[in-house]
Amino acid sequence: MQSLALIFFLFGFLVAGVLGTETRLLFFWPGAALLGLAGLLATLKWRLRVVFPPSEGCLAAASLFAGYIAARCFVSPVAGYAREDLYILAGAWVTYMLTVTAASHPRWRTALLAVLLVLVLGNLAMGFIHLSGHWEYHVVPSFMRAATVGRIGGFFANPNHLGAFFTMVLFLTGGFLCFGRGGAALKMCLGFLCVSMMLGVALTASRGALMGLAAGGVIFFLMSLGIVWQTQRQFFWSLASGGLVVALLGGAVLWKVNEEYLKGREMTSPMANDVRLEIWKAALAQHAQSPLIGTGSRMFYEGSIQYRSTELSGSAGEALFAHNEYLQMLADYGWVGLGLLVLVLLTHLWNGVAFLRWFVTHRFLQTGRVLSNNLALCLGALTAVIAMMVHAFFEFQFHVAIPALTAALLLGLLANPGIEATEKRGAKLPSVRLLSKLLLTGASGLLLSGPWLHGRSDYHLARAEIAQVQGVDFERLQHLNAAVDADPSNAEAHYQRGLALLDKLTADQRSPEHPVLKRATVDLEQAVALNRFHYLYALALADAYDAVGRYEEALHQIQHAIALAPLHEESRMALAVHWHRLGDFVQAEQAYLWAGEAPAWNEEGTSRWIDNYRLLLQHAALMRAAPPQP
Structure with missing residues (x-):
């Protein structure tokens, strides 16, 4: 032996x-x-x-x-x-x-x-x-x-x-x-x-x-x-x-x-x-x-x-x-x-x-x-x-x-x-x-025990990443479902599935009662519960909370993310987007400009503060041009 x-x-x-x-x-x-x-x-x-x-x-x-x-x-x-x-x-x-x-x-x-x-x-x-x-x-x-x-x-x-x-x-x-x-x-x-x-x-x-x-x-x-x-x-x-x-x-x-x-x-x-x-x-x-x-x-x-x-x-x-x-x-x-x-x-x-x-x-x-x-x-x-x-x-x-x-x-x-x-x-x-x-x-x-308890989930999570790169959304979601089922304690699997579900939703489908949005919110809540130190998890959950009308909870998650990543453009910009969605253009503008001063920038090719700030200005201009409501 x-x-x-x-x-x-x-x-x-x-x-x-x-x-x-x-x-x-x-x-x-x-x-x-x-x-x-x-x-x-x-x-x-x-x-x-x-x-x-x-x-x-x-x-x-x-x-x-x-x-x-x-x-x-x-x-x-x-x-x-x-x-x-x-x-x-x-x-x-x-x-x-x-x-x-x-x-x-x-x-x-x-x-x-x-x-x-x-x-x-x-x-x-x-x-x-x-x-x-x-x-x-x-x-x-x-x-x-x-x-x-x-x-x-x-x-x-x-x-x-x-x-x-x-x-x-x-x-x-x-x-x-x-x-x-x-x-x-x-x-x-x-x-x-x-x-x-x-x-x-x-x-x-x-x-x-x-x-x-x-x-x-x-x-x-x-x-x-x-x-x-x-x-x-x-x-x-x-x-x-x-x-x-x-x-x-x-x-x-x-x-x-x-x-x-x-x-x-x-x-x-x-x-x-x-x-x-x-x-x-x-x-x-x-x-x-x-x-x-x-x-x-x-x-x-x-x-x-x-x-x-x-x-x-x-x-x-x-x-x-x-x-x-x-x-x-x-x-x-x-x-x-x-x-x-x-x-x-x-x-x-x-x-x-x-x-x-x-x-x-x-x-x-x-x-x-x-x-x-x-x-x-x-x-x-x-x-x-x-x-x-x-x-x-x-x-x-x-x-x-x-x-x-x-x-x-x-x-x-x-x-x-x-x-x-x-x-x-x-x-x-x-x-x-x-x-x-x-x-x-x-x-x-x-x-x-590790390969059975965690290895299968890691495998499906990796396959989901490959499917995402290849643009095969259905296969991606299948592997993410398998990753969560294999290891419910895998915070990244919950997070990725929550993002995948949010990506499926159109602007019209982002209603509080939509079942896919509810499921995405539950996944992101679970991801944050398993890892409350990852600022991107908190920001994704804030996005879901905004979509279902839970604005106070969304703001709390954004503030938590800012505490976890105080120098990052992404966390500051999330605050601006939150106020932008609520129509508070004054606070949104201040937050966008604050995001522009961030010492840690978003990667090239991703959303930047200036793009969203221009959108804010366009929205403000449209509101000024619109006739007053009776």
């Missing part, structure tokens, strides 16, 4: 690596189900064969962190947002626990590295497709990647996340290349893949990934030299000089590959004036609302709108993420979440360094061999974690499934790097193993 669990684990990781490459859960569900099945089989086995004992300090820190994040997800104000963090956390916990326990044998760890390299090859192949000019190509039919022309994305929607994935796998592969066992052919292949991943990071043009790559490269070089100094001192100077030359040449190649694009980005968006600086202000403003435990899982979706900086360009889109995992943790989970995250990182890094020290002072003296797969993977995981910590200052890669799962795998390697029980006994902590297994049971159950 243990071997079967590991087979499902490897397959689930592979599927998640191909599909779980967005911040939404839509494509993660197949991989989640397979990971849940792997975790369930491991739980049924309960007593897993573990080759090396894991660090109970690492297990304790990881269990505390996972338990807190899960608890915060369950009590967050918007369940739909919280489940995105919750299910990625569940997948990461299954990955972590199986890496620490059942996959502690070197054979299975080699298989994990092989799966990662298969994903690397797949991402490189996708990168070639993007470079050929098909920048929007997506691996799933009928879907398009939100492309950034000139930057490859692989399976990922965001090139920065591909850079993060390549960086983590690169150092793991580099460790195996330098210190792992294997013949010349294997080492040549690994060397080729390392060079390919470095070029891939360069072609993503992710400055954060390049910084992480540079930081990890320095640490990898210094740690490798430290191991050589302790074990093979006669080769130290030749390897140090040769490694330095290779590092300089590699840096020069990476610079030349990306020189023009990076110079262009620096000219148009210099690091000193990067838009992230304004986004970080919004994250800190949200954090100030609840410093200790944060405002809730992924609540920066709304915090980025409510606390938007006035220094941002009016045409800049919504940030949605803090573009800094540490600030996002502060905003969503508070000081408790950030403190536990730091504890997890420090305990695992310390355990990895302890293994390197044990290897050079004990294991090497016994065997006389420096080549070891455990040493290779531990060194690679250490440097990969440091690289991802640096990159996390500039991105939100761990809100995407496969980078989060890869990070969990790296931490699992550090939690159980391969210290033999007869040589070094770690501290025993009561109930840690029981707690971690109970969390594994819960995570597995979540991953297995």
Whole structure:
């Protein structure tokens, strides 16, 4: 059963690596189900064969962190947002626990590295497709990647996340290349893949990934030299000089590959004036609302709108993420979440360094061999974690499934790097193993139930979006009905169905007694009840209330939307349209002019305040020209 669990684990990781490459859960569900099945089989086995004992300090820190994040997800104000963090956390916990326990044998760890390299090859192949000019190509039919022309994305929607994935796998592969066992052919292949991943990071043009790559490269070089100094001192100077030359040449190649694009980005968006600086202000403003435990899982979706900086360009889109995992943790989970995250990182890094020290002072003296797969993977995981910590200052890669799962795998390697029980006994902590297994049971159950409870609704919602783009209104409404039926707690499904029903109505049909309008109003009320922080939900409900003559309630929803999005043209313009409908042209004009001063504009091609203001002027002119009523 243990071997079967590991087979499902490897397959689930592979599927998640191909599909779980967005911040939404839509494509993660197949991989989640397979990971849940792997975790369930491991739980049924309960007593897993573990080759090396894991660090109970690492297990304790990881269990505390996972338990807190899960608890915060369950009590967050918007369940739909919280489940995105919750299910990625569940997948990461299954990955972590199986890496620490059942996959502690070197054979299975080699298989994990092989799966990662298969994903690397797949991402490189996708990168070639993007470079050929098909920048929007997506691996799933009928879907398009939100492309950034000139930057490859692989399976990922965001090139920065591909850079993060390549960086983590690169150092793991580099460790195996330098210190792992294997013949010349294997080492040549690994060397080729390392060079390919470095070029891939360069072609993503992710400055954060390049910084992480540079930081990890320095640490990898210094740690490798430290191991050589302790074990093979006669080769130290030749390897140090040769490694330095290779590092300089590699840096020069990476610079030349990306020189023009990076110079262009620096000219148009210099690091000193990067838009992230304004986004970080919004994250800190949200954090100030609840410093200790944060405002809730992924609540920066709304915090980025409510606390938007006035220094941002009016045409800049919504940030949605803090573009800094540490600030996002502060905003969503508070000081408790950030403190536990730091504890997890420090305990695992310390355990990895302890293994390197044990290897050079004990294991090497016994065997006389420096080549070891455990040493290779531990060194690679250490440097990969440091690289991802640096990159996390500039991105939100761990809100995407496969980078989060890869990070969990790296931490699992550090939690159980391969210290033999007869040589070094770690501290025993009561109930840690029981707690971690109970969390594994819960995570597995979540991953297995999620596709049925929420995945079907996500699927129908995506199909409805495609139907809307294609202009097939009947099919759109059918899928929206199926999405609501599959998951009544899906606020977005209620909102989209409410909009679709409103779109069907003509001006003459917008009467208080019309059944379609009543049904649309109920849907929008449900959407607002499920997520009272989304200003567009409130504005849509206000539109429905105006149509049915519930004007006071409509005004209340508009005022609520203005509080949620105080800088946005859309919320201000809704107030103007409300007064316009009621015939109060004085207040309507004031609101239209106020909307014209909004620091955050509506997108080009959508309704703008000036268009509605012109309509108001036309209506006023017609009223003046009309003969007086007797």
